[in-house]
Amino acid sequence: MRSITAMREAATPEAGASDEPFGLYVHWPFCLAKCPYCDFNSHVRHGGVDQARFLEAYLTEMRWFAEHSTKRPISSVFFGGGTPSLMEPSTVEAILGEAGRLWGYGDDVEITLEANPTSVEAERFSGYAKAGVNRLSIGIQALNDEDLRRLGRQHTAKEALAALDIARAHFPRISFDLIYGREGQSVAAWEAELSEALTYAADHLSLYQLTIEPDTPFAARYAAGKLKLPPGEEAEELYRLTQALCEEAGLPAYEVSNHAKPGYESRHNLVYWRAHDYAGIGPGAHSRLAIDGTRQALSALKLPEGWCEAVDAKGNGLETAEPLSDEERAEEYLLMGLRLSEGIELDRLAAMDGRQLHGSRLAPLIAEGLLSLDETRVTATPKGRMLLDRLIFEIAEARS
Numbered sequence: 001m002r003s004i005t006a007m008r009e010a011a012t013p014e015a016g017a018s019d020e021p022f023g024l025y026v027h028w029p030f031c032l033a034k035c036p037y038c039d040f041n042s043h044v045r046h047g048g049v050d051q052a053r054f055l056e057a058y059l060t061e062m063r064w065f066a067e068h069s070t071k072r073p074i075s076s077v078f079f080g081g082g083t084p085s086l087m088e089p090s091t092v093e094a095i096l097g098e099a100g101r102l103w104g105y106g107d108d109v110e111i112t113l114e115a116n117p118t119s120v121e122a123e124r125f126s127g128y129a130k131a132g133v134n135r136l137s138i139g140i141q142a143l144n145d146e147d148l149r150r151l152g153r154q155h156t157a158k159e160a161l162a163a164l165d166i167a168r169a170h171f172p173r174i175s176f177d178l179i180y181g182r183e184g185q186s187v188a189a190w191e192a193e194l195s196e197a198l199t200y201a202a203d204h205l206s207l208y209q210l211t212i213e214p215d216t217p218f219a220a221r222y223a224a225g226k227l228k229l230p231p232g233e234e235a236e237e238l239y240r241l242t243q244a245l246c247e248e249a250g251l252p253a254y255e256v257s258n259h260a261k262p263g264y265e266s267r268h269n270l271v272y273w274r275a276h277d278y279a280g281i282g283p284g285a286h287s288r289l290a291i292d293g294t295r296q297a298l299s300a301l302k303l304p305e306g307w308c309e310a311v312d313a314k315g316n317g318l319e320t321a322e323p324l325s326d327e328e329r330a331e332e333y334l335l336m337g338l339r340l341s342e343g344i345e346l347d348r349l350a351a352m353d354g355r356q357l358h359g360s361r362l363a364p365l366i367a368e369g370l371l372s373l374d375e376t377r378v379t380a381t382p383k384g385r386m387l388l389d390r391l392i393f394e395i396a397e398a399r400s
């Protein structure tokens with residue numbers, strides 16, 4: 001692959017292009033098996049996947065996005081899924097090469113790939129690094145085999161730790177995910193597991209409390225009373241413990257479920273949470289950007305083969321394209337930005353839809369210790385981040 005520096009020079013941004021971050025998301029929709037808690041757009045193809053055919057469709061859809069939107073350098077790329085570590089490194093390299101040709105890369109571009117830590121996938125890590133990936137996000141999920149089995153994962157705890165070691169040798173930045181609040185997991189057990197995880201933690205951890213998503217095998221088991229999750233109070237205790245242990249270890253929460261050493265936050269996810277523009281390519285991918293001059297919310301067909309056929313026929317696999325009003329953009333910023341510990345920038349929010357926040361109306365929430373407000377920002381406190389729906393509603397009501 002040509003170096004990222006060469007690609008930076010290849011594409012000249014259009015005059016007047018925004019210097020705000022711009023992200024490219026690539027969705028690889030295939031997994032080895034379906035985890036019983038997962039409602040992502042992921043599909044199992046026992047007969048294999050024709051990567052060459054999918055690669056052609058990714059390249060075509062990227063070209064369509066580039067042709068219909070403002071040219072500006074990419075600040076982050078994220079290969080998500082599904083399981084992108086099932087992609088051949090050459091597929092990743094070809095996508096990154098074309099993205100560089102079409103948009104160019106900004107200084108210090110972050111290129112993340114989500115990986116599962118089976119030994120077979122770990123063998124591809126060096127290939128991804130050579131292709132230009134500089135950040136790996138590993139789906140470890142649990143540190144004991146019994147829980148990994150219950151979660152339907154394809155790796156063992158030993159494999160996960162070995163994959164982490166291999167990743168360290170190839171990537172300057174690493175994150176891994178764990179799921180907590182699992183069936184039968186006590187607060188003490190999670191404390192021990194997270195403490196162990198923090199000894200391996202690199203610079204970033206994503207810690208998700210297990211939730212029951214509709215139409216999943218876990219939802220059916222939960223409805224039948226065969227799967228029990230921690231009750232409300234215990235779930236809150238688990239959340240508080242998580243915040244405290246990470247803070248103590250120097251990885252404070254910068255978002256509800258994401259923790260990082262200062263400076264190691266996921267720049268790509270910040271694009272979403274700060275309501276910047278991004279193009280999403282691949283089956284089921286979402287985008288927020290101006291197409292032919294109109295800012296839109298776009299989403300692609302979910303079924304991989306159907307998406308491929310649509311790309312063949314019309315250059316993109318889009319299923320919906322809705323213009324986004326200024327009010328809707330501000331609502332999205334409120335919804336996403338309040339998840340961040342940095343909160344919402346008031347001037348930026350006001351610039352989106354012309355509405356001002358009447359801070360005095362938020363006094364009861366501030367008195368309850370749920371919100372903080374100064375001249376520049378409104379921020380949910382750690383306690384408030386457990387009640388985000390209420391806060392978003394109240395802030396929206398306090399604007400006119």
Ligand code: SF4
Nearest residue numbers: 031034035038042082
């Ligand atoms: S590997 Fe990830 S995307 Fe695939 S089924 Fe499991 S949780 Fe879902």
